[in-house]
Amino acid sequence: MANFYAFLSNGLTSALENDGSVDWFPCPRFDSPSVFTKLLDREGGHFAVRPLVEYVYRKEYLGNSLILESEFKVKDGKRLRLVDFLPLSLPGIIRIYESEISFYAEIKPSFNYGLIKPGVEVREAGLIFKNPTSKEGIEVLVHGDFQIEGDRILLNPGKGYLYLLYSKDLRYGLFSQKGFVYSKPYEALERALKYWRGQLEKARKAKIFEEEFKRSLLVLLGLIYTPSGGIIASPTTSLPEIIGKERNWDYRYVWVRDASYSAEALLKAGLVLRGRDILSFLTSMIDPSSKSFDHPFYSVDGTAPPAEEEVPWLEGYRGSRPVRIGNGAYLQVQSDIEGAYLHALYEYYKATGDKEFVRDVWWAIEAIANWVKNSWKEKSTDIWEQRGVYEHFVHTKVMNWVAMDRAYKLAEEVGVSRPEWKEVAEEIREDVLANGYSERKKSFVRYYGSEEADAALLTLPLYGFVEARDPRFISTLERIEKELSVSKGLLLRYREDFIGEVVNPFTLVSTWLARVYVRLGKTKEAVETLKRLVECSTDLKLMAEHYERGACEPMGNFPHVFPHSGLIMAVTEIEEMGNGNYG
Incomplete structure (x- = not known):
């Protein structure tokens, strides 16, 4: 397992930390400009706490939480213990320490992704970093035995804390006359720990992959922007x-597809209210008079997503350029996402029997059904968001079928007659079977007229489009296993795309494969596939969008909702459908 960053969150924003250094911290919310950007540039700024001499470092989460406990042990056996967390409801970082040694804290914020260097004001109890172009700033309140040396603080043995708070306007900050209203660090720690543990106590308990299951739930919960209920795909940008x-x-935005998967996973795990929060956010985005979801993703507050821009002054993660903010996929018309939403909504109804909620969002169901009914014959981009590529993608057509099928079933549940929706669903199904299957290759294909395989075809039995034992799907599965496997349990999503050759396995695909195996009665193979996936997770059981081929290093944005939601769904299905035989 790779020693990689810890993920900290408070439902507003997040931080990535390793070896005592916070190297990524957008403020005041997930999709804001970062004030610590060392993740993407060696000079991007950080908040580091470390001993003055050589040390051995270890880290772990404090119980079932997103609170990090670190220990630095020096040669004579003395220790520095550090507890780091983001206080609930505040764009801040609290670092509580108990130390037998002297150590330092180095604080180097810079605004707008490392572009704007701050002015520094030294106070008796800490530091203030001011953005010279606005009223925003970073304040650091220090408690303990310390001396301030520029932007570096020397702390002597004992107990204390460093309390960092971002303020959009420093007139209301920690050192202002209003400062007394903000969290008290020890109380904030107690409340944050109680909050995360309380969230997890409501969830089902897994018998297999117990720790990975819990960590995956915490990742999903930590990626929810609590003021709106929207869940971001990942807290980072431009990790290659x-x-x-x-x-x-x-x-760092709310993708309709990713959010729908996450809602489904939380529902399967018994966190019904959190799943419904995500669905409510997505419902509020639906346009009843046009394409149901105008954009494939939205900002965390529900506004239209920002345009994609490059940030040329950052060198990129390990030299990987360009660094991007915003995402050009907002220009795409993605026609599979309505099906993903309606499937999650249908799963919510199956889990709760909540007809009142279905009736309340009936306008959205009807809008989607009408849109898909009139648009499903058109070409679209696909689940993988290739830029400038429009085809009759089989996965997209299947999700059109899902949309019409789930709309029809939900209509029946609330006593509304819509037989034409069922007829359209059957028409789509017949079209896919006629045009999306290659007799020559004996498999379903990536898009009409193609003979390529695509890992998204693994979802066909997961949505009930075909039975897992259908000979047409079995031959498709065999082809995917042969052509897209990188190693046992790790697969590519496809061979090449608009940029070129695809190299690294896509973690979500492993969870799809495990869920297919469950439906084939191959529980042992399902468990082995998940074992391989989690073997490549980090030391804190976090998973990225990709793994580096042959090395198990996290690649792509991190952590990502896809593998974590996929693992939750796979584990619950193994336990529910595997007849207690876990291999």
């Missing part, structure tokens, strides 16, 4: 799929 290459994207 391949080191040194241009496959770098910004994922």
Whole structure:
């Protein structure tokens, strides 16, 4: 397992930390400009706490939480213990320490992704870093035995804390006359720990992959922007799929597809209210008079997503350029996402029997059904968001079928007659079977007229489009296993795309494969596939969008909702459908 960054969150924003250094911290929310950007540039700024001499470092989460406990042990056996967390409801970082040694804290914020260097004001109890172009700033309140040396603080043995808070306007900050209203660090720690543990206590308990299951749930919960209920795909931007290459994207937004998967996973795990929060956010985005989802993703507050821009002053993660903010996929028309949403909504109804909620969102169901009914014959981009590529993608057509099928079933549940929706669903199904299957290759294909395989075809039995034991799917599965496997349990999503050759396995695909195996009665193979996936997770059981081929290093944005939601769904299905035989 790779020693990689810890993920900290408070439902507003997040931080990535390793070896005592916070190297990524957008403020005041997930999709804001970062004030610590060392993740993407060696000079990008950080908040580091470390001993003055050589040490051995270890880290772990504090119980079932997103609170990090670190220990630095020096040669004579003395220790520095550090507890780091983001206080609930505040764009801040609290670092509580208990130390037998002297150590230092180095604080180097810079605004707008490292572009704007701050002015520094030294106070008796800490530091203030001011953005010279606005009223925003970073304040650091220090408690303990310390001396301030520029932007570096020397701390002597004992107990204390460093309390960092971002303020959009420093007139209301920690050192202002209003400062007394903000969290008290020890109380904030107690409340944050109680909050995360309380969230997890409501979830089902897994018998297999117990720790990975819990961690995956915490990742999903930590990626929810609590004021709106929207869940971002990942808290980072521009972590590359391949080191040194241009496959770098910004994922700090609410993708309809990713959010729908996450809602389904939370529902399966018994966190019904959190799943419904995500569905409610997505419902509020639906346009009843046009394409149901105008954009494939949205900002965390529900506004239209930002245009994609490059940030040329950052060198990129391990030299991988360009660094991007915003995402050009907002220009795409993605026709599979309505099906993903309606499937999650249908799963919510199956889990709760909540007809009142279905009736309340009936306008959205009807809008989607009408849109898909009139648009499903058109070409579209696909689940993989290739730029400038429009085809009759089989996965997209299947999701059109899902949309019409789930709309019809939900209509029946609330006593509304819509037989024409069922007829359209059957028409789509017949079209896919006629045009999306290659007799020569004996498999379903990536798009009409193609003979390529695509890992997204693994979802056909997961949505009930075909039975897993259908000979047409079995031969498709065999082809995917043969052509897309990188190693046992790790697969590519396809061989090549609009940029070129695809190199690294896509973690979501492993969870799809495990779920297919469950439906084939191959529980042992399902468990082995998940074992391989989690073997490549980090030391804290976090998973990225990709793994580096042959090395198990996390690649792509991190952590990502796809593998974590996929693992949750795979584990619950193994336990529910595997008849207790876990291999």
